[in-house]
Amino acid sequence: MRIMHDILATACSTLCATVAAAAPDAPARLVLPLDGTTFYVNTMAFSASGDQLCLAGTDPDDMATTTVHFLLIDRVRNAVAWRTKLAVPNDLANIHPVKCLVAADRVYVLANADTSLSPPIAETQTHVIAFDLHGKRIASARVDVPGMSQYGYAMAESPDGLRIAGYTRDRGGPAERYGTYSVTLDATLRPTGAPVVRKNGTYAYPLDARIVGDSLYVAGRFYRAEARDDDFGTYAASRLRTGDGYVWSTPTALVWNMDNEIAVGADGTSYSLGSDRKTTTLAVVPPDGKARVPLTYRSAFCATDAIAPYGEGIVAVRQPCTGKEGYALVSIAAATGKEERLTAIPGEPLHVATQGPIWAVLARENGSTLVLHAGTGDLRQAAYH
Numbered sequence: 001m002r003i004m005h006d007i008l009a010t011a012c013s014t015l016c017a018t019v020a021a022a023a024p025d026a027p028a029r030l031v032l033p034l035d036g037t038t039f040y041v042n043t044m045a046f047s048a049s050g051d052q053l054c055l056a057g058t059d060p061d062d063m064a065t066t067t068v069h070f071l072l073i074d075r076v077r078n079a080v081a082w083r084t085k086l087a088v089p090n091d092l093a094n095i096h097p098v099k100c101l102v103a104a105d106r107v108y109v110l111a112n113a114d115t116s117l118s119p120p121i122a123e124t125q126t127h128v129i130a131f132d133l134h135g136k137r138i139a140s141a142r143v144d145v146p147g148m149s150q151y152g153y154a155m156a157e158s159p160d161g162l163r164i165a166g167y168t169r170d171r172g173g174p175a176e177r178y179g180t181y182s183v184t185l186d187a188t189l190r191p192t193g194a195p196v197v198r199k200n201g202t203y204a205y206p207l208d209a210r211i212v213g214d215s216l217y218v219a220g221r222f223y224r225a226e227a228r229d230d231d232f233g234t235y236a237a238s239r240l241r242t243g244d245g246y247v248w249s250t251p252t253a254l255v256w257n258m259d260n261e262i263a264v265g266a267d268g269t270s271y272s273l274g275s276d277r278k279t280t281t282l283a284v285v286p287p288d289g290k291a292r293v294p295l296t297y298r299s300a301f302c303a304t305d306a307i308a309p310y311g312e313g314i315v316a317v318r319q320p321c322t323g324k325e326g327y328a329l330v331s332i333a334a335a336t337g338k339e340e341r342l343t344a345i346p347g348e349p350l351h352v353a354t355q356g357p358i359w360a361v362l363a364r365e366n367g368s369t370l371v372l373h374a375g376t377g378d379l380r381q382a383a384y385h
Helices: 001-021
Strands: 027-033 040-045 051-061 066-075 079-085 094-102 105-113 124-132 137-142 151-158 161-171 174-187 194-196 202-212 215-223 226-228 234-241 246-251 259-264 270-275 280-285 295-297 303-310 314-322 327-334 341-343 348-355 359-366 369-376
Touching: 027 051, 027 066, 027 079, 027 259, 040 094, 040 359, 051 105, 051 369, 079 194, 094 151, 094 174, 124 161, 151 202, 151 215, 161 202, 174 202, 174 215, 174 259, 202 314, 202 369, 215 259, 226 295, 234 270, 259 303, 259 341, 270 303, 303 327, 314 348, 327 348
Parallel strands: 124 151, 202 259
Antiparallel strands: 027 369, 040 051, 051 066, 066 079, 094 105, 105 124, 124 137, 151 161, 161 174, 174 194, 174 226, 202 215, 215 234, 234 246, 259 270, 270 280, 280 295, 303 314, 314 327, 327 341, 348 359, 359 369
16 A cells, blocks of 8 residues: 555656646736837846846837847846946947846846948947946946957856857958957956957858857858858858867758848757748757758748747747738747747737746737736746736
8 A cells, every 4th residue: 555655646746747847837927118119129038047037129219320228127026127228339330239148246238339330331349238236337348359340149157257259350352251259358347368269250140159168159150261242151050169179060951041040049059940931941950069950841930030949949939921910929849840829928929038948028019018928837828817
């Protein structure tokens, strides 16, 4: 009898744990103090605990002047902890946030700024700004790396400081010269040593990148060290050491004339989703660089605005190929390419972020209201009580 009791208790414990893991918390709904008709979100990211979420984006006015908004969301209180506007650095034309990071006692935003609004003569600089958890700006700096233009695309805290990664671009004759850089900054955002610059090509838009430990995982459109104006690059994924050193590179199935979105997960797995209005292609490259067989299939969805790792695949913000319907939230299984439209979140989705079982969806309701929906568990079962 005791043995049977133990067996039943173990089975119940396992089953209950499985059900509890699958059952989602009731999602929280938070109206944001932003203009839902014009605001464009560039980045959303959770803190390590998932209790906080940083959000940065741009909002152009009637004169095409862009304002950058930066917010910290307190998910425990379901409230905006603070918000601020990012000023354009002196003598520069604009600023574009790329990534935000909620650290133990700081919140960072990584941004690229142009010297001119005229692309032929514009150069680009990378800037990083640090705030305390109460929204007070405590440090800011330009990331000083050799090259005509620098573009930052990833940052992470490490035991030796804040690591930044990006690429450089120089012009020489008919060709542009590309390289990849990484640099470590101290608490005052000053470099702790010389930047590591690899002048052997780089990834440029569209791309995504993530620093995991001592490695930089990056995927997107790759350009050789020297590329002419008519060079469209090739799509691939790579792993590099932030302290210098090459680990692997793997080509992916996307091509330049697709509508492409890229996401790199917390373990370094890259997900690349492309559409040419006839078919959709999903390419997955795990941290070991051994790419899975790409999936190409017909889909009811074409344009994609955002993707994020989700369960055994990704969740994407996609627009139907036909009709005048707005964007939809769609889950895609990495093993089969099966797509499922997720309807639990009201409004039109604009952006999505995930961290394990935690998710956040920024949506537009009634044409102008921006609402942040956030929760834990299966998005298919998300339900407001």
